[in-house]
Amino acid sequence: MTQQVDEMVPDDVVAAERRRRRKNPAPRILAVVGALLVVYYAVVAFSGALNVTTEVPIQGEQPVTGEDYLTLQMKTEDVDLTNRVLSANILPIPHGDFVGDRAGEMSENLRIEIVSGGMTTSVVTYPGESIVDPTTVTLVLDRGDTFYPWDRPFSDFRVSVQDDETGENVPFELTIENSARPWVMSATLGEVTTENGIDTLPVTLDGNRDALSVTLVVFYLLAILLTTLMAVVTIGSALLKKKLEFSNVIWLSATMLSFPALRSAMPGAPPIGTALDFIVLFPCICIVAAMLVWTGAHLLWRESKILRGRELDDDDAAASAAAGAAASDD
Template sequence: MSERPDPRVRRRRVVALFGSIIAVVLVYLTVVIAYGLSGDVDTAGSTGDAGPGDVILELTPTDVDAAGNRLSVRIEPTDLGSYSSDRITPDETLHLFVTNTDGPRTIEWAADEVAAPATTVLVTDGYVEQWPFDRYTTESVIVPVRVDADGEAVPISYQLSADGRVPGWAITARGDVVNTVDTADGPVDLIGVTFTATRAPSTIAFGIVLLTLMVVMPVLVLTAAFTVLRGKRKIEVTMLGWIGAMLFATIPLRNFLPGSPPIGSWVDYLIVLWVIAGLVAGLVVFVVAWLRDGPAGVAAADVEPSESPSTD
């Protein structure tokens, strides 16, 4: 008659099981909540003092190209103030100067034509190899101007606002007055905007979970291989296929990381390389055990051919 397990052992097993379930549920909820809260653009700092006739420009980040160090921003004139009779069609030609761009630095809104949104690409500083903790910043001075009777570009009073949502990223827009220019209509503050883009918490959590699962694979393979080597489990040749599948699944899993970090990122040196090394080591250990203790084959040379009966 088999002995009943110790109640304390059963209690520890139940606690471990429920603890594991709760941990998995918490990780799942953390990833889901972080994804739902990520992507919105946060604003901070000064974007100009409100004025009744000011031009109001809305900045909307639309895309982050981490590998190319570029940030795409849509600039939309939501209110042309005293320079338009209907708020969206300028009464005179207006120009918008944007610094630190990859391409044209001047946007023109012609007189008597609806001022359409324009997309500009800003150059950023950052290192994608530091994924998922990479950080990108760019500083740009945005100034709307009009051309006076003497052909001189004169800044006009304006305000900036930033809004939008970029999935997978946390973007902060900070406005600061970088200079003040005296004009015939009064002093005009020139506003610089600093955009900072980092990976969203949901992206970081996704990457960490996926990398953790990759680390588990060589641990399982090495555990099984050394168990067979020590003779505690019999050799199953089908395990060679299982280990090979783990090995070939590593690269697709690595390429599935959100944000597609380029080859040579820190995760390759700290995790992916050693995952592959662990899987290969487990394969070697299992082959050694198989060669040592596996069933020997019967060589064809060991079988003597039967003598054919002689015919008279």
């Protein structure tokens, strides 16, 4: 009896019943997303990405012998790519006979000279038997923000320390800490050279943006590109289907105005004029602006047809009256 009832059910009803009973893909999608998040957090935790240190790795040897020497602690504070300068604080820490009688004092008069960009940019003097405080120094940067966010500015400078009274060279070692986020710094030391009896240590300080900043900038770029492509497809299909409306023009104007806002929201965004602007931002703005002008002119010409005619057609008048009545009812 059951077999006879099943045979009497139409095929379209059976197919519809099967479609209604298909498996829900939502749990699988949630499981995949959860697994990806677990893998991501595991990679972040075990890769040490969260254990960010301010110490700058230094390559090269510093020939410091004996117990009487200075430790120059340099801490980068800001990287100004617009003016191509790097601001840092420098603090000498005495060892041996250079330690004063009281804590934080220097026993000798010292002169610290930093040469950057081919000229002396900073000269720091510390009187003997005085409290030592950090002093701000300025370094000249090479390579600016042209290739944002993949720019790699660097600074070549020379450091020398002398006794301000006798003019003798004072042995020292250099340590660097980085407080200029989101920059990742590394330093390379050269061989000590002697010029006019002054020992100078050449240092090259390289910097690049961290991976998180670069990733966020890439996301912003993808958003600008995808929005531009969506605008082209949407407006093109509306024109072909003859369904262009005033809302499309408003959306285009809002899209064009949002691109500079996205550009300014990028982490560490430099002023307008980088390679990123010429490759991505300016073309996208020009495309959206051209579509805005074209659609605005097309819509204006189409809607002003009734105003441009010398004679008013009854059908057009009736349609206009009906549209006005509908608008008043709303």
